[in-house]
Amino acid sequence: MGDRTGVGLTECAILEALEALGAHPGRRYRRNAAVLAAVEDRIGLAPAYAYEILLDLARPWTMPLSLIQGQGNFGSRGNEPAASPSYTESRLAAAGRVALAAERGDIAPVPIGLINGNVYAKGTRPPFRPQAVIDALRLVIQRPRVTSKELTDVTGPPYFLNGCIVTGDFTALAAGRPTVLRLEARLSISEDHHSVIIDNFPPTVNPDDTAQSLASRARVRDWEAQHPSLHRRAHLPLSNLRDESTQRHGDRLICVPSHGTSPEQLQEQLRDIYGVYTTITAALPRPLPALLRSWARAYPAEELLTSLAALEDAIRIQPARS
Amino acid sequence: MTHNPAPAHRGHPAPDAGTAGPAGHYPVPVLAAAVLVAEGVSFVLVGSAALWLHGQPVPVGDADVVIEPNGQNLRCLGQALDWLALRPRAVPPLRAFPALSLASVITSYGRIDCLLERGRIDWERLRQSAVRIPVADAGVLVAARAEVVALRRRFKGVTADG
Numbered sequence: 001m002g003d004r005t006g007v008g009l010t011e012c013a014i015l016e017a018l019e020a021l022g023a024h025p026g027r028r029y030r031r032n033a034a035v036l037a038a039v040e041d042r043i044g045l046a047p048a049y050a051y052e053i054l055l056d057l058a059r060p061w062t063m064p065l066s067l068i069q070g071q072g073n074f075g076s077r078g079n080e081p082a083a084s085p086s087y088t089e090s091r092l093a094a095a096g097r098v099a100l101a102a103e104r105g106d107i108a109p110v111p112i113g114l115i116n117g118n119v120y121a122k123g124t125r126p127p128f129r130p131q132a133v134i135d136a137l138r139l140v141i142q143r144p145r146v147t148s149k150e151l152t153d154v155t156g157p158p159y160f161l162n163g164c165i166v167t168g169d170f171t172a173l174a175a176g177r178p179t180v181l182r183l184e185a186r187l188s189i190s191e192d193h194h195s196v197i198i199d200n201f202p203p204t205v206n207p208d209d210t211a212q213s214l215a216s217r218a219r220v221r222d223w224e225a226q227h228p229s230l231h232r233r234a235h236l237p238l239s240n241l242r243d244e245s246t247q248r249h250g251d252r253l254i255c256v257p258s259h260g261t262s263p264e265q266l267q268e269q270l271r272d273i274y275g276v277y278t279t280i281t282a283a284l285p286r287p288l289p290a291l292l293r294s295w296a297r298a299y300p301a302e303e304l305l306t307s308l309a310a311l312e313d314a315i316r317i318q319p320a321r322s
Numbered sequence: 323m324t325h326n327p328a329p330a331h332r333g334h335p336a337p338d339a340g341t342a343g344p345a346g347h348y349p350v351p352v353l354a355a356a357v358l359v360a361e362g363v364s365f366v367l368v369g370s371a372a373l374w375l376h377g378q379p380v381p382v383g384d385a386d387v388v389i390e391p392n393g394q395n396l397r398c399l400g401q402a403l404d405w406l407a408l409r410p411r412a413v414p415p416l417r418a419f420p421a422l423s424l425a426s427v428i429t430s431y432g433r434i435d436c437l438l439e440r441g442r443i444d445w446e447r448l449r450q451s452a453v454r455i456p457v458a459d460a461g462v463l464v465a466a467r468a469e470v471v472a473l474r475r476r477f478k479g480v481t482a483d484g
Contacts (some may be wrong), residue, residue, distance in 0.1 A: 129483075216430070221361075223361065226360070227360045229457065234360075274432045
């Protein structure tokens with residue numbers, strides 16, 4: 001992992017390859033096949049492995065701070081795979097350029113690893129809101145005696161893209177203890193009061209699988225008469241399920257309750273379906289205040305504030321994402 | 323084998339998916355075990371779900387089930403998992419079950435860990451000391467508390483409280 005950014009070594013190699021190919025922010029994209037060949041030259045990582053990492057760096061739903069901008073079919077959160085690297089292109093995002101500058105020592109370290117976490121890669125470090133982490137770091141630089149509680153209050157809870165609901169023992173997480181977080185899609189009742197809308201799926205959930213699972217839970221099983229009480233709890237009273245996902249509005253399932261079931265009742269049952277919710281075990285390598293303080297202590301305050309401002313600029317120009 | 327009533331406690335703290343909701347609700351993985359019973363699968367429940375059914379307020383993350391090792395039951399398990407799995411293609415093929423030690427399947431009830439090797443080794447012993455506990459109206463065969471604790475200590479290094 002890059003010591004000065006918290007970005008992984010392979011990720012750094014991909015960013016360096018893009019820079020070497022001239023794929024700077026706002027400039028022309030480069031074909032990913034060429035980027036992967038350059039990565040293989042640099043660190044010997046086979047293109048098939050490096051491509052998965054490159055895709056994660058560019059997919060808008062994986063991490064709060066995209067390091068790469070992609071063009072072409074980068075796959076969906078569902079079952080649609082990305083196109084071959086010969087048909088997709090990439091260039092550095094502004095945050096990617098800041099990461100490279102920090103890794104090279106042109107600017108002081110930036111906390112990109114702390115912001116993005118590694119849950120997207122099946123790790124345990126959750127992501128945090130980028131601006132909140134920057135604000136917390138500024139606070140600890142400007143007021144070294146700031147309390148741990150103030151710091152964790154400013155940082156806030158883990159922040160997953162797409163606005164899924166996160167619940168869990170955030171105090172334990174901030175104290176460095178492994179914690180189970182529950183990530184839940186948002187459930188709302190349609191304006192016409194006829195259906196339940198599921199959107200804002202957790203980033204680790206595949207909405208296509210969830211749709212399939214909901215449909216299967218709506219099928220009547222032959223043990224219905226034998227176990228009526230269990231059937232009431234297990235059977236999903238759905239009369240219709242529509243996938244209204246779009247590129248623009250993200251993943252969205254419309255669930256129409258069956259006759260005799262209110263949308264509110266269906267909404268309650270949907271909350272207990274794995275796929276509408278998921279759980280992850282989250283853990284930080286150290287207590288959150290200690291992580292923030294170690295950043296602040298490592299370099300002169302003025303240099304850190306400059307690098308934080310560069311990162312803040314990169315966040316500001318990052319395209320809005322759902 | 324004794325027939326116990328459902329445990330009196332209902333109501334554990336958030337946030338784990340498996341913790342209980344309002345009174346009368348079961349952790350989702352416990353319901354998974356009941357659904358397997360309804361589907362005709364023969365197994366003994368162990369792990370945190372078993373401890374919860376024994377009345378211990380632990381968070382329940384998944385359903386750990388020791389599967390009775392006979393061909394008919396494995397076929398039944400395969401069919402049930404095909405229906406329950408979020409990704410039916412991820413369910414191991416039936417012919418692989420006799421050689422697998424574990425089949426871990428993500429379902430709409432969370433993860434179900436089918437402990438196949440444990441079943442081949444310990445089925446008779448676990449079944450003899452197990453108790454049947456009603457979940458909704460399905461009787462789930464739950465390993466004796468001492469067995470559950472011993473298995474957790476052996477494989478996860480956790481105590482009865484954790």
